[in-house]
Amino acid sequence: MKVGVLGIGITKFGEIWEEGLRELLLDAQLRALNDAKMEPKQIDALYTGNMCADSLSGQLHIGAMAAENLNLDKPSIRVEGACASGSLALRQGVHSIASGDADIVMVSGVEKMTDVSTEQVTTALMGAGDEELEGFNGLTFPGLYALLAKAYMHKYPALTRELLAEVSVKNHFHGARNPYAQFQNEINIDTVINATMVADPLTLFDCSPITDGAASIILASEATAKKLGTEVYITGSGLANDSLSLARRKSLTRLDAGHAAAQRAYKQAGITVKDINFAEVHDCFSIAEIYAVEALGFAKEGEAYKLYKDKQTYFDGKNPINTSGGLKACGHPVAATGVKQAVEATMQLRGEAGLRQVKGATTGVTYNVGGSGATACVHVFKKMK
């Protein structure tokens, strides 16, 4: 399977107080069209990821909004899969083309999160967990990931507090080199460890922020993409699911859905982990990146710490992870994140990633998670000559 990436667009991520949900989405859509040098009427279908617009902005019907923004009457659907909404929209776009239903598709992700209180956002995000087993009993997402961190660090004490902090330190290092990132400042281990405690052992600097932002990507069939001289293609898409609640997982020290999604995507793309030059992964909390690199196969279970001990995950290291700054530094407008990962992968493969460019990259993967691991979606991006 090969689906070409014709264009990418991304807004600045952060507290974008001057723009609402619709404007953010439109901004990303127009940037993608501009990048692809296309007119809206060339789009056959639209898929837009969004998780929180109904609970935070009182707005549903995002599919219609995405089409209306471009004055189109083409099929347009909102896709929701919690924080994985963006990558699920991407997968729907890929399938729409693969099925022959559409030739050119626009995939977007958008989230407007900073107009309401932190309490309201925390409640809305908890919709990604199991309301009966977790939310009703008072658990929040920082709490869920803190439980995972406790379980992992108990079983694998080689992942020290300091090495876990390296995840955020590296992501801020990359964010400082990404003009779209919410936080463009470098930090050190002390900053992470001494920050305000959110949910033991996770401090404020282990947690991704609340962010406004949108990203769009325009896809096309292989034939059309080749005709247009497209360099970057999606060659694999893997999706897997697990229980909503942590209580019903087989293991708390690995995310099974992540492992399964990676294997399915790799198989479709015909690659192994050794072929991968970089990965954009879901670090909603620092510990989530540890699970991610193990799910993708960069390390065996319990051994991810080695990558951080040797600083392999920097853009110029052996296994570059989250060159965009990840969710921690680039920001996490939840449903935009999955599409942002695809934008970053495309920028890397095109050689447009500036100060964070991975040299000679030809294959990259994106890994997007919904909830505490109930959904995992992996895509393989390849540069074709």
Next chain:
Amino acid sequence: MAGIVGWGAYIPKYRITAEEIAAVQHADAKAIKAGLGLTEKSVPGKDEDTATISVAAARNALARAEINRKEIGSVYVGSESHPYAVKPTSSIVGEALDIGNTYMAADTEFACKAGSATIQINAGLIDSKMIKYGFSIGADTSQAEPGNALEYSAAAGGAAFLMGPNEEAVATLDFTCSFTSDTPDFWRRAMQAYPSHAGRFTGDPAYFKHVEASTKMILEKSKLKITDFKYVVFHMPNGKFPLRVAKKFGVTKEQIEPGLVVTKIGNTYSGSSILGFASVLDIAKPGDKILVTAYGSGSGSDSFVFTCTKKITAAQGKAKKVNDYIANKEYITYAEYLKHMEGIHQ
């Protein structure tokens, strides 16, 4: 234009430290002090409210003005903690000051600039010769929900300015202007005990946008440069915000610090920028120019340019100064603080 013929301040003597609040809230006092740029705040006594603070400040202003109080034609009191939702504070103040019954009166509310707005109202009345003297007062016993970040800064105090003809003024009002927009950064709805705020939204799109726009406007209007001013006062919701604006406009430490009362008493809301103004009037010399920019959430800024006259020196010693009130303090515990605030707000 009209000018100020007398000024006065009042700050309750009770103080609570950031450490005392942080200990109860299990918070990091050091980080809070560094983040807000203040160490303690004033707390009203159990029998003090916006009316009593206004009266005490106004009496000090009258002591400096030495006029026939029956000639006072208006009393305007700005606050976001008027004791009554319906029933004016201004009439209580007028009665307590024994100024007769032939005065205009109203209470104003525009978050933290309710007091400074009354300076503009009286300037208009005096310039149009509708009145000879008028009282402009801003005072608050501001509310903060226990556990909220506002608890460290929401303080009590106020200042009063008796305004009158320029020829009698200790400081002439040379220019004033305002910058206003509908920006909901901080609010308290009817029947609510405590205000709500929009976190970091209270910064760039609210305080900084309005304070900077209004200050820029008055500099253009007056054709004055920042270096022309001896003292500069910006509204002080905390110790950090006014210093950031000061840096942007090139205001020196010597210009801003004399009016930066927030670091010692907290944010007195409607009393905040005007208490800073009162504190520089306490030490200013004839000819000194003073720039004041107030800010009220919701949002708006009022800017003023004043020039001190020869009359100011004699007036300074006739009443207690802002620093006298700052120095007169008694520390209370968090439990006592709750008891004080309960008596006022419930």
